[in-house]
Amino acid sequence: MKTKIGVFFGGRTVEHEISIITANQAMSSINTDKYEIIPVYISKKGLMYTGEGLQNLENYKDLDKLISTLTQVTLVNDGEKVVLLRYPTKKLSDNVVNSIDVAFPCMHGTNGEDGTAAGYFEMLNVAYIGPDILASSVGMDKIMMRRAMKEAGIPSLDYVAFYFKDYIKDEEKYLKEIEKKLRYPVIVKAGNLGSSVGIKKAKNHDELIDAIEYSMQYTDRIMVENAIVNLKEINCSVMGEPSDCKPSEVEEPLGAGEILSYQDKYVSGGSKGGTKGEPTSKGNKDKGMASLKRRLPADIPAEMKEEIQKYAVETFKVLGCRGVSRIDFLVDNDTNEVFVNEINTIPGALSYYLWEATGTSFEKEIDELVSLALKRQREREDLTFSYSQNILALQGSKTGKK
Numbered sequence: 001m002k003t004k005i006g007v008f009f010g011g012r013t014v015e016h017e018i019s020i021i022t023a024n025q026a027m028s029s030i031n032t033d034k035y036e037i038i039p040v041y042i043s044k045k046g047l048m049y050t051g052e053g054l055q056n057l058e059n060y061k062d063l064d065k066l067i068s069t070l071t072q073v074t075l076v077n078d079g080e081k082v083v084l085l086r087y088p089t090k091k092l093s094d095n096v097v098n099s100i101d102v103a104f105p106c107m108h109g110t111n112g113e114d115g116t117a118a119g120y121f122e123m124l125n126v127a128y129i130g131p132d133i134l135a136s137s138v139g140m141d142k143i144m145m146r147r148a149m150k151e152a153g154i155p156s157l158d159y160v161a162f163y164f165k166d167y168i169k170d171e172e173k174y175l176k177e178i179e180k181k182l183r184y185p186v187i188v189k190a191g192n193l194g195s196s197v198g199i200k201k202a203k204n205h206d207e208l209i210d211a212i213e214y215s216m217q218y219t220d221r222i223m224v225e226n227a228i229v230n231l232k233e234i235n236c237s238v239m240g241e242p243s244d245c246k247p248s249e250v251e252e253p254l255g256a257g258e259i260l261s262y263q264d265k266y267v268s269g270g271s272k273g274g275t276k277g278e279p280t281s282k283g284n285k286d287k288g289m290a291s292l293k294r295r296l297p298a299d300i301p302a303e304m305k306e307e308i309q310k311y312a313v314e315t316f317k318v319l320g321c322r323g324v325s326r327i328d329f330l331v332d333n334d335t336n337e338v339f340v341n342e343i344n345t346i347p348g349a350l351s352y353y354l355w356e357a358t359g360t361s362f363e364k365e366i367d368e369l370v371s372l373a374l375k376r377q378r379e380r381e382d383l384t385f386s387y388s389q390n391i392l393a394l395q396g397s398k399t400g401k402k
Contacts, residue, residue, distance in 0.1 A: 001369065002036040004342070006084075006100035008107060009116065010042040014218070015108035016168030016346055023106035024057045027348050029362035035370070038084070038098050041070070042107070048073050050084055050097060073097055075124055079207050082126040102373050103128040105346060111208050113346040127377035129369045130323040131345045139345040143223050149340050152318045155313055156340050158182060159225040161191065164216045170210075178208065178224050185229065188212055201227055204339045205232035230333040233341075236312040237351035239324045239365070241372060245316050247309035249357035252298035259379065296357055304331070316338055322376060323369050326351045350363055 007030075009023030009203035010016055020041075023112050027037050039054035051070035053059045059066045063180035082103075086095040096189035098113040103126050105117040121128035131139065138144045149156040167174045178186065188211035190198025200211035208224075213224050233255070298305070312327040326347035330339045350369075352362040360368075 002034060004038055004099060004101045005030060005041050005084075005370065006038045006102070007104045007105050008040045008042065008112075009108075009162045010044070011107045012042075012044055012046055012110035012111045013107070015054045015203070016044055019108045019112070020057070020060060021107055021355055022108065022346075022349055024055065026104065026106055026360075026366065027055050030366055031113075031363050034367075038100050040084070043067070046111075048075070050081065071097055075100075076156065077126070078130050084126050097248075100124070100126065102370055104373075105130055106350070108344075108346055108348065109140075110192065111275070113344075127373045129373045131319070131325070135319045135321045136291070136345050139325070139343045142189055142342060143191045143221060145175065145319075145342060146223070146225075148314070148318060149386055152314070154314055154340050155338060157225045157228075159223050161221065161223045164212075167212065167216075167222065175205070175208065182224065182226050184208075185227040186211075186224050187227045188215050188341070189223045189225070190215045190219035191223050192219055227328050228332045228339075232300075232331040232333055233327040234331055234338075235306055235326055235351075235354070236308050236329065237324060237326045237347065237354040238312050238316040238321070239355070239368065240316075241322045241376075242317045242320050245321075247312050248351065248354035249296065250298045250300070250305055250308055251354060251357075252295040252300070254293040255293065296353065300331070304336065304338065311340055312390055315343055319343065319345075321345060322372055324350055324365065326354070329384075340401065341371075 007023050007027055011019060013019065023039070027039060030037055038054065039050060039052075041049045041054050043049065049067060049070035050073050053066055053069050072087050074087040076083055081099045081101075083099045084097040086093075086097050088329045089095040089353045103117075103121045105112060105121070105125075105128065107113055107117050110116075113189045114134060115133040118128065118131065118133045118136050122133065130136070142163040143159075146156055146159055146161075158181065160174070160181055162174050185201055185203045188200050188202055188208070188210065197332055198215045200214050202208040202211040212222055212224075233253055234250055235253060236250045238245050239248070240246055248300065300308075308329050311329070315327050316325055321343070323345075326344045328341045328344070331337070332339075350362075350365065352365055355365050356362065
């Protein structure tokens, strides 16, 4: 019997469309001799749909038409398995549409990669691919991630963080703190978003104010950090679990500007056999994040490569990640210093291209991710989550106030 993989994507996030691309890239590489694919699209309103049309990316050009062909569902644990239940239900009908054995979240950013999806699947008690709630939420939050790196002694840039409501109350206080602790130029970032959303560079006082106001459009928490003037970006993926993980080949993404933007990553990157920026379709993985211009492997000294791979693994372990993550590094070309910038616990295209560079196909990567998910579920089933004794049934027990 085939293992049923529920591929979840979309969601209420600014990275909605990128999630659709990643999911379709993954679904096109799943071995259908071993697995049955159950696509689950989550709309921007948070509604869940399933249907075969979700596996053809061309259909997303007319989303309203696509949704009209789908079945709206909700997930339910019926005591034996997790089922997709038609919603609203129909009287005198079998409302069970399908079931899943493993959940495969391809949901980037908020309301997915930030731990929301992991928490949902844990409540359903279903095996799921990727990091748990804590690793997801810390990894997604740039500020908490930076604090974790500093605590672990992993090199990362100096920063100042604050809530935008506090900034509005006393703008001068935070501007002075930034200019005292840091030096221009600086990078201003939305504290908990990915895909280079809400990020701007500031070279002076006036630009700093503009950059903070720009980032405030996307989040309630802001992080300002030192910018590296002579910068090289290097990425490395890690796959496995905290006790047994390995690094991939390393790449140097080549952006059009000083900061690798959303436009660089997803719209204006080169593609093979298609229009630039056009979403990938089933059977073609060469667009989306995977189409970003890059040097692979990165043109860096062997010693630097080893250092980056070492810190990538350490970052993965410190956060307690599982599955596949991509750790992004900043290199100061003037000093050759290496800094961990951020981690993507559900990376675009699942970083398959970094693993293909090591001889691991996307299909093989998915096999390993499924195996890790099922292993964790077996381990969780051996843990104690409740006591069989019902203290409320004990005679003479005293609980709470009289």
